Amino acid sequence: MTAPELSFNQATARDWPMLDLIAGCVTAGVRYVGLWREQVTEFGLEQTAKAVRAADLGVTSLCRGGFFNEPGWEISNRRAIDEAAALEAPVLVLVSGGLPSGSRDIAAARAHVAEAVAELVPYARSAGVTLAIEPLHPMFAADRCVISTLAQALDIAEAHPVDAVGVVVDTYHVWWDDQVYAQIARAGSRIASFQLADWSTPLPAGVLTGRSLPGDGCVDIVSLWRAVLATGYDDPVEIEIFNDELWALPGAEVLRRTLAAWSAVTAALR
Secondary structure, three states, X not given: OOOOOEEEEHHHXXXXXXXXXXXXXXXXXXXXXXXXXXXXXXXXXXXXXXXXXXXXXXXXXXXXXXXXXXXXXXXXXXXXXXXXXXXXXXXXXXXXXXXXXXXXXXXXXXXXXXXXXXXXXXXXXXXXXXXXXXXXXXXXXOOOEOOXXXXXXXXXXXXXXXXXXXXXXXXHHHOOOOOHHHHHHHHHHHEEEEXXXXXXXXXXOOOOOEEEOOOOOOOOHHHHHHHHHHOOOOOOEEEOOOXXXXXXXXXXXXXXXXXXXXXXXXXXXX
């Protein structure tokens, strides 16, 4: 087995300034990063693109597009595609968004996601960007993501060429699903991004920041990773953590802990 490569997702050290994050990755020998639009916008799109290229870092993904329940989603997502192309990020992660205000019709919301993705496909293909639909845990269905399972994401993606629309497999969001291994096999080469995060209890009051580093929770990350490897996936693997305790630490310490967790889980993988 070829040794997998880590991509350090910017969300894991959310408040680490862009240039410090880039320098820290270079010093640590990390060759890939996953970037977020908010931080890229704050530092500047052109400046970010120049900085990652000067550091010879690859950008594995840009997060996020989607939120198709919001007004102006078409403009926002076209802009996100342009930003991904400028960063030479091959993947734009799509978080679908929750129910429209005042609605209880989740089936209609999911149908709208499919329609919105179809509308974006020609523009994304012309930019050389793959749209990657990320299912989120069902607890986020109301306000963040009506696409809750890998099967639902694949039902949308499979209407399009494999290089146009893929899926994100995030261990934090899919571990609970009793169909996840069958759906990973079904996804095959449509897995556009594989992300690691663990599930620890009790969840914090904010829920969103309940992720922990791989190995610190109850998710069988190794088995999920082996299933993803069986599809032929050999791209860098992102660690993406939303955690208030991590965010309170200096960025270099967050990266150090991430690398320690990475070493432990990749050792178990072998």
